[in-house]
Amino acid sequence: MTTFWDDVWIKDKPLKDTFKRLVQLESNLNAKVADRVTWNGERSAPNWSWVREIRGRTRAELNELEGMFSTIKMKIEKEDYWSWKLSGSGTFSTHTLTKHIMSSSYPTIVSNIPTQRNVLVPKKLGVFIWRARRERLSVLFELDKRGIDLHSILCPVCDDMIETVDHALFSCKKVREIWDKVFMWWGIGTNQKSLDDMLNGFSYLQCSELGVKIWQATIWTSIYLI
């Protein structure tokens, strides 16, 4: 929305910064340009709405502002409309919103890990894996990194290593017992070095595309349950 005091700029700043006294007397700070400027086809004229009468030094500001009006030929051609500033096209999308939130919340983490989908499992599993791969799960190490005061960041299961996402879901010795069984069931050797290693590509598998999808569904489900 094009608001009069924020979006109309004179002298490289919005009107509200140039006419500081006046803006304090504005009855509606969200007034649109069309609310404050009328156009009769030939010239523009102001249409003010103040909370009280303008006098004294504020009067001088108003005179200055109105003086600018008479010199500026302003024509309101378009009706006001909503524009989404985060996307180039001005159209709202949840993708740009998510990207914005993520980059504001985790500015140091560059997310170029693509989202993977697997139709064999519920969507929430895909979301969980997506978060795990970006280390955005509430394991003790991540909570500590984000400034939460904790008594200990050691894994509560083995009490031996720091509870990172990788540790909690893959390398903790208790968790390894589960993975050994899953890998044995599938007849696959357990030589993956990390959670990422296990989730990235499946070159260690010797099976069809469907088999790969089923294996992915198996490990995603296992991770989720762990």
Ligand SMILES: [Zn+2]
């Ligand atoms: Zn552990």
